[in-house]
Amino acid sequence: MSAFETTYREAIRQALLDAMQADPDIILIGEEVGLYGGAYGVTKGLIELYGAERVIDAPISEPGIVGVAVGAAMTGLRPVAELMYVDFVGLVMDQLANQAAKSRYMFGGQIGVPMVLRTQGGTGRSAAAQHSQSLEAWMLHVPGLRLVMPATVNDAYHLLREALRQPDPVVVIEHKGLYTMKGVLDVDTPDGEWGQPVIRRAGTDVTILSYSRMLHESLAAAEVLAGQGVQADVIDLRCLNPLDDTMIFESVRRTGRAMVVTEAALTGSVASEIAARIGEACFDWLEEPVLRIGGEDIPIPVSPALERGAIPSAALIAEAGLWLVKREAPAWAP
Amino acid sequence: MTQTNTAPLARYRTMRRIRSFEERVGELFLRGASAGSMLHLSIGEEAVVGVTAAMTEGDSFTTHHRGHGVFIGRGADPARMMAEIAGKEAGYCRGKGGSMHIADRALGHLGANAIVGGGIPHIVGAGLTYRNLRSGQVSVAFFGDGAMQQGILYESMNMAALWHLPVLFCCINNQYGMGTRVDRSAGKLAFSERAEAFGLTGARVDGTNVEAVHQVATALVAGARAGQPGYIEIDAYRFYGHARMDKSPYRDPEEEAEGRLRDPVVTARARLAVAGLADEADLARIDAEAATEMDAALEYAVEAVAPPLASMFEDVYAPGTAQPRPQRDRLAAILSEGSRA
Numbered sequence: 001m002s003a004f005e006t007t008y009r010e011a012i013r014q015a016l017l018d019a020m021q022a023d024p025d026i027i028l029i030g031e032e033v034g035l036y037g038g039a040y041g042v043t044k045g046l047i048e049l050y051g052a053e054r055v056i057d058a059p060i061s062e063p064g065i066v067g068v069a070v071g072a073a074m075t076g077l078r079p080v081a082e083l084m085y086v087d088f089v090g091l092v093m094d095q096l097a098n099q100a101a102k103s104r105y106m107f108g109g110q111i112g113v114p115m116v117l118r119t120q121g122g123t124g125r126s127a128a129a130q131h132s133q134s135l136e137a138w139m140l141h142v143p144g145l146r147l148v149m150p151a152t153v154n155d156a157y158h159l160l161r162e163a164l165r166q167p168d169p170v171v172v173i174e175h176k177g178l179y180t181m182k183g184v185l186d187v188d189t190p191d192g193e194w195g196q197p198v199i200r201r202a203g204t205d206v207t208i209l210s211y212s213r214m215l216h217e218s219l220a221a222a223e224v225l226a227g228q229g230v231q232a233d234v235i236d237l238r239c240l241n242p243l244d245d246t247m248i249f250e251s252v253r254r255t256g257r258a259m260v261v262t263e264a265a266l267t268g269s270v271a272s273e274i275a276a277r278i279g280e281a282c283f284d285w286l287e288e289p290v291l292r293i294g295g296e297d298i299p300i301p302v303s304p305a306l307e308r309g310a311i312p313s314a315a316l317i318a319e320a321g322l323w324l325v326k327r328e329a330p331a332w333a334p
Numbered sequence: 335m336t337q338t339n340t341a342p343l344a345r346y347r348t349m350r351r352i353r354s355f356e357e358r359v360g361e362l363f364l365r366g367a368s369a370g371s372m373l374h375l376s377i378g379e380e381a382v383v384g385v386t387a388a389m390t391e392g393d394s395f396t397t398h399h400r401g402h403g404v405f406i407g408r409g410a411d412p413a414r415m416m417a418e419i420a421g422k423e424a425g426y427c428r429g430k431g432g433s434m435h436i437a438d439r440a441l442g443h444l445g446a447n448a449i450v451g452g453g454i455p456h457i458v459g460a461g462l463t464y465r466n467l468r469s470g471q472v473s474v475a476f477f478g479d480g481a482m483q484q485g486i487l488y489e490s491m492n493m494a495a496l497w498h499l500p501v502l503f504c505c506i507n508n509q510y511g512m513g514t515r516v517d518r519s520a521g522k523l524a525f526s527e528r529a530e531a532f533g534l535t536g537a538r539v540d541g542t543n544v545e546a547v548h549q550v551a552t553a554l555v556a557g558a559r560a561g562q563p564g565y566i567e568i569d570a571y572r573f574y575g576h577a578r579m580d581k582s583p584y585r586d587p588e589e590e591a592e593g594r595l596r597d598p599v600v601t602a603r604a605r606l607a608v609a610g611l612a613d614e615a616d617l618a619r620i621d622a623e624a625a626t627e628m629d630a631a632l633e634y635a636v637e638a639v640a641p642p643l644a645s646m647f648e649d650v651y652a653p654g655t656a657q658p659r660p661q662r663d664r665l666a667a668i669l670s671e672g673s674r675a
């Protein structure tokens with residue numbers, strides 16, 4: 001029996017474990033990944049299993065960690081570099097965007113960089129402005145990088161396993177609020193193909209597109225909408241690059257209504273990109289404007305009430321859905 | 335500045351106040367009133383008062399994420415600090431920043447930082463300002479041993495030396511960066527030699543001896559003011575976990591017990607008594623006053639009100655300029671204007 005209940009955290013750990021077992025070239029490098037077991041406990045026990053040559057506790061030197069991973073990837077290893085918080089990506093952006101992402105291209109296809117950068121982001125722990133961001137758009141904007149963001153336990157496993165089979169650098173952004181989430185892991189059966197979105201709830205009235213933790217807020221909103229007789233098609237984008245948008249367009253052409261939900265600050269976000277693609281490809285099918293629901297365009301405040309207010313809630317998503325489908329204006333509308 | 339023999343007692347009082355404050359931060363968390371659990375206590379590092387007391391009014395500084403003690407050393411109001419740690423409107427940063435992002439322009443605090451090494455170059459910039467304005471001020475960066483492995487520190491040291499800036503780099507070496515002991519993060523531990531290699535005046539001081547720290551820091555601050563930047567490393571021990579949730583399972587209990595014997599507050603207290611600068615009654619009164627003061631700060635923070643929701647949009651940009659548009663406003667506009675009825 002290959003399907004069992006576990007957590008998002010354990011699924012990622014299992015993926016690392018299985019991948020390291022299958023491929024001796026895979027190494028982990030990052031801060032606190034070894035003896036400490038990872039800041040969020042993801043890599044617990046791996047150093048005991050694979051030793052300090054393959055599970056490398058690095059000093060607090062992020063550009064060095066990613067740069068070293070790039071060099072190791074160029075020469076035959078398959079590193080998984082860990083960035084404790086996605087917020088630190090500013091420190092490593094040169095190694096990521098100018099080095100890892102561009103080597104294959106600049107060097108005429110000779111030198112690929114098959115590495116994975118694992119990191120986590122998002123709000124929910126009052127971790128304040130430098131430890132709570134959702135920065136996926138920064139990476140989506142860089143040609144040469146792949147980007148996935150698992151929302152389910154099964155995807156947490158399979159997207160990482162698949163990332164470790166890719167010939168090019170892949171950034172995997174986990175969500176700090178999902179580590180303890182339970183779900184079923186089936187190590188033989190991924191939720192969907194690499195690069196394909198997955199329909200998490202089928203409906204006919206409105207398409208809700210999301211990813212990472214906001215998928216769960218979207219599903220909760222769909223539940224509320226169902227109570228009002230509105231059936232939402234909820235699509236998990238999961239792979240942001242590569243992303244095959246065929247399924248997205250099919251859904252929107254069926255429902256005629258779409259909203260894209262992200263936790264990230266809205267301006268310049270992944271949601272903006274997806275909404276633009278829908279606008280271009282589904283114009284004639286749309287009954288209503290494509291709505292983007294996102295984080296406020298502000299840094300994340302530490303105060304718990306403010307932090308919650310800075311990101312979308314299931315209630316807001318449901319209100320927007322009711323308006324799109326039934327023209328029911330929410331209380332705060334004029 | 336002449337040294338009166340009441341100064342060591344004043345430094346002891348500040349150290350005791352820091353210790354009492356940090357204990358109350360732990361309590362704030364246990365009462366469920368802190369904004370999150372990313373609370374880094376500076377217990378065991380109170381000898382940093384030797385540096386803060388060597389600075390004068392007008393001098394500025396930045397700190398790392400474990401900066402409560404430094405700020406108290408520079409005159410912080412503990413009630414407003416605690417309120418910030420609780421994410422309240424009455425806090426130093428109106429509940430926006432929290433424990434890791436306290437700042438106060440009036441007292442020269444240019445900001446606590448949650449990016450390891452993030453605040454270090456700012457003091458070099460401040461030094462540039464003071465040099466150009468010939469203001470006579472000094473700026474000090476406080477950071478941990480973990481930041482010794484960040485490249486930005488060395489870029490900063492080089493520029494400070496190159497331009498003879500009035501700055502001091504203060505490394506509070508508590509032997510750990512999270513779960514990593516310093517000998518697992520650096521190939522060579524003589525950090526002050528690194529500073530000297532760049533042309534700074536470097537020193538390493540026993541972190542149980544606040545008076546020794548103060549003596550060295552006084553000389554280094556004076557040197558900095560005259561255009562010779564410095565580096566001081568306080569050799570200390572992190573008494574408790576990295577943050578409030580961490581129980582340090584990676585540490586040898588024996589090492590931990592020994593480390594906690596290296597207590598700068600207890601040591602300073604004993605030395606004052608031996609030197610005849612205070613008797614037990616004086617010291618007990620100081621301890622009790624600190625406890626009372628910090629109890630009040632804790633209650634103040636617990637009782638203080640949360641910031642109003644709309645305040646989340648304030649201070650992203652300067653007042654009077656274009657402001658972020660709240661999502662509900664944007665959606666409401668689309669809902670009404672965009673409707674084709």
Ligand SMILES: Cc1ncc(C[n+]2csc(CCOP(=O)(O)OP(=O)(O)O)c2C)c(N)n1
Binds near residue numbers: 091
């Ligand atoms: C750039 C960066 N990398 C990693 C972290 C995560 N982190 C926070 S504190 C810390 C350890 C810092 O150790 P040190 O500088 O010695 O300060 P201490 O906590 O011991 O006071 C780490 C790795 C961070 N906040 N910023």
Ligand SMILES: [Mg+2]
Binds near residue numbers: 479506509510512
């Ligand atoms: Mg340290």
